Amino acid sequence: MRLRKIPIDFLWEGLELSGDIYNDRGSVLLLKRGEVLTQDRLDKLSKFERGGYITTSEETYQEILNSGKAPRAALQRVYEEAVGYTALKNDVDSIFSVTRNASEINMEATETVTKDIFTKIKVLDFPKIFQCIDAPREMDENLQRHSLNVAFTNGVIGQWLKLPEPMIKKLVCAGLVHDIGKTKIPEEILNAPRRLTEEEFEIIKAHPVYSYELLWDNVDEDIRLAARHHHERLDGKGYPDQIAGDEISLLARITAISDVYDAMISQRSYKESMIPFDVLEKFKKGEFPGLDERLVDLFVKNMVANYRDVKVQMSDGRIGVVRYIPPNDLNHPIINCNHDVSQTDDKWYCVCIANQTGK
Incomplete structure (x- = not known):
């Protein structure tokens, strides 16, 4: 046996x-x-x-x-170790720790992790990647998980756009380092268990410039600018440079979408995490102004297509499978639960993405 x-x-x-x-x-x-x-x-x-x-x-x-x-946390931990996510997260944590202590980014280590993430994107299917991305996270690991998740999401979007491999690798690297400037932000602000004050938010808003400065001149300028401009908006109302339209690079526009998605999925002490269907509905309704609408449409369309047949945990404790996501009602997918096919509503709804092991 x-x-x-x-x-x-x-x-x-x-x-x-x-x-x-x-x-x-x-x-x-x-x-x-x-x-x-x-x-x-x-x-x-x-x-x-x-x-x-x-x-x-x-x-x-x-x-x-x-x-x-x-327990979902135990399942998630074992799953992440099995697919290699935990090792990557630890590598990212090491890069950020060195940067925090030395005020200098180890680009050799960063390039190695970029290659490893790119390889994972090529060999792992969508549910396996996003089971890691969509998982709740502890406050003290938020920065490294967020950076790793944005790197993964950037790479997946690059694949959906059918970009050449060198460009996808740039996207992965840009996602990995877009928030490296947060290592220069005081941790009591970065990890505040509450909403930031206006003064604290102004301090946080300096992180894209810090990211740009930490990425030396020998780093590809496309990657540096993606890190600097991932909070810019096409309408010119972003930061730090208030640029608009075509002044914002493709890498920065993609990183902005990945950054928003993961921020909405994550759980902090002052807000509840959201499930993907709710976030995608917000994207579709245009609740995140200043993003590239063409890229948002592509992102939502492909996310919806890939979440079909994914396991979900329901509010009544059962495990169901997503069978259809109505295009005009993304946050109310139709679920097959023990051969009972029904659309979710306010009383019966998806709580989280379930463990895909054995799927």
Whole structure:
């Protein structure tokens, strides 16, 4: 019998085991099939297996994984490690930490991570990438996750535009470093657990200039300008330079869309995260003024197409599959849930994108 490792925090009180549970090496039987887990048993498991893992059969592993009851954070952590997202996030964190401490960006490391992200975009399908992007994040990892997510999203948009590979790599790099200037912003402002004051927001608004300055003259000017101009608006009402229209490069326009999408998806202590369908509806309604409408249309169209057949967790706890997203009602997709096909509404709705493992 093949045994699979599974984190103890995937288990929950009241779970009736469909298979035996062994220690992390599979050599010691801990719990027998048919037993119902109590909190006391869970506590003892955690104390006995200090590594945090147990093993069980493939059948039981899949049952727990696809139950919809395993803690989402635990599922997400294991998933991100499996697809390589965690390693990339740690690499980005290292780049930002060095920049924060030395006031100098390590472009060699940045180029290496850019290549690694570009490779992931080529080999991972859309649900696997966006399961990582759409996940809630901790406040203390917001900057590195945001930068990594914008890099991924930039690259995906570049693919949808059928841009040449060198341009897509520039887009990935631009997304990676667009907020590097935030390493010069005081952390008490950057990670404030509330809305910023007007004075604090003015300080934050300096970060595109800082990003541009940290990217030395030997960095491709397209990348530098994308970092400087990702908060500019086509109507001239952006910052820091108040440029408009064709003065804003394609890389900056794409980065602006990726930046807004990830900002809306993320959860901070003063606001709830949003699910993709709600964000896409806001894009479609033009609630983010100054973006390139042609690029927004392409982004929304492709996002909608790629979210079909993706698993979602519903407000009643069940796992469903997106079957159709009405073009004029993007935030009310039609869901197949246990062969019951219905459109979401205010009482029955998608809570989050579910774990795509086994899809």
